[in-house]
Amino acid sequence: MPNSQYRYLQRHFSDLIRDNKLKSGTKLPSEREIGEAFKVTRVTVRQALQNLEAEGLIYRQNRRGWFVTPPAVVYDPASHLSFNRYVAEQGSTPHTEKLAQQVEPANAKIAQLMCITEGTPVLFLHRRRYINLRPILIEKMYINLDLLPGLENEDLSQSLSQLLQQKYQREYRDMDLSFKSTALPSHAANDLGISTGQAGLQVERINYTSDKKVLEIDYEFWRHDAVTINIAIRD
Amino acid sequence: MPNSQYRYLQRHFSDLIRDNKLKSGTKLPSEREIGEAFKVTRVTVRQALQNLEAEGLIYRQNRRGWFVTPPAVVYDPASHLSFNRYVAEQGSTPHTEKLAQQVEPANAKIAQLMCITEGTPVLFLHRRRYINLRPILIEKMYINLDLLPGLENEDLSQSLSQLLQQKYQREYRDMDLSFKSTALPSHAANDLGISTGQAGLQVERINYTSDKKVLEIDYEFWRHDAVTINIAIRD
DNA sequence: AATACAATCTGGTATATACCAGTTGACAAC
DNA sequence: GTTGTCAACTGGTATATACCAGATTGTATT
Structure with a gap:
């Protein structure tokens, strides 16, 4: 037809x-x-x-x-591998660029999710990540400084998970994930150099410590053609 | 700009x-x-x-x-709730239509995933699911008849998870999930009555029994605007 | 060799127009 | 009432054309 x-x-x-x-x-x-x-x-x-x-x-x-389009990267949020690690393991070259970093008072939404009082300083981190020099992911993260004091003075274009492990003996464990397939908001589209209205994958992630505290809240904006998500659910 | x-x-x-x-x-x-x-x-x-x-x-x-567009439904594949249940709980009316059903020999890919020999009869089931009379999801499923003998004689426009529980004392437990945000293939777009090339969310799901056998393999094609996926990862 | 600049190439946005192919609704025929 | 038909309306596909703005490239200038 x-x-x-x-x-x-x-x-x-x-x-x-x-x-x-x-x-x-x-x-x-x-x-x-x-x-x-x-x-x-x-x-x-x-x-x-x-x-x-x-x-x-x-x-x-x-x-x-x-x-x-180059092949998509397979991303398993539950694997506890860093972006750099899983991209490298799939034979591509990862790269991270820090776009902004700022200690700022937690707004109502972040404060509620983190179970802290509104206005408590949190670390906002805005990064762009590349695979083989192609920008494919924008991250906007809010990090709980109560659990990670002094993190703002580290080099934040490196792997965060590695940093947490080495300097703070913390690691990502439990997390809540939310996916939505939709056109990227204009701020993310601009950061990725694509035109507004293009399809993308939005991920919201809340990372918990082993003792159930909120370590970090991530908003991720992926090119839709750059990633496949794999998750194993085991009871 | x-x-x-x-x-x-x-x-x-x-x-x-x-x-x-x-x-x-x-x-x-x-x-x-x-x-x-x-x-x-x-x-x-x-x-x-x-x-x-x-x-x-x-x-x-x-x-x-x-x-x-009406509000998207929130889908948690790990919740073990059936489609009918979680749609109803969010205040909408679900509906399922069986488009095709057929016992057929397993092809190489299905056989390998199910750990059965190629050609073993499996049940192919093709369904369209609605929310408030709007078609939003196409399912193509391959079901392991070795584990569910006689399933082909049941009413397959009902909730499968309920059927498995009541007739076979089986339930969905572990699963492997894969998500990809991309234009729907033409067969799925046609079944949903949307034009080829429109964005969608593709989900592949492998369901395991409690003793690690492959119960069922699902290929799901969602309207991108009809669903948000939530998953909790707990180690 | 490095720099500046202009011509050219690219996709981005827009107008005006035409005909096709399902859907719908009104109305006539039964 | 029900059915059938047809006109009007909808989005789907396509032509031809124009100008804009960023990216690239070749050339002239320094």
């Missing part, structure tokens, strides 16, 4: 990519060139490309072009 | 919906009417509507119009 020119184009590139004739990271021809080659207008080309983007096969860089 | 007519439109409807001036389920004016009212072309209107769709605020029904 669904026969149209943009679907033909979509199928064409989809096949090329799946057969590995267009390799990971390759730049596609420009929208105008594709249109000329297939004798369709740019509007039609863009519809095909946007669908391929939704499928996660290609992605765009603003006014630079369209590129073939 | 991002100032354009379609963003203005997007913001306009986004505000109306968030302020509850356009209520859940309401039909928007037609694309042509919106275009006339705001003095923009239909192409621009559609760009705004498509972004609102990506944000999960509105959804479309083919050639019927655009509607305001």
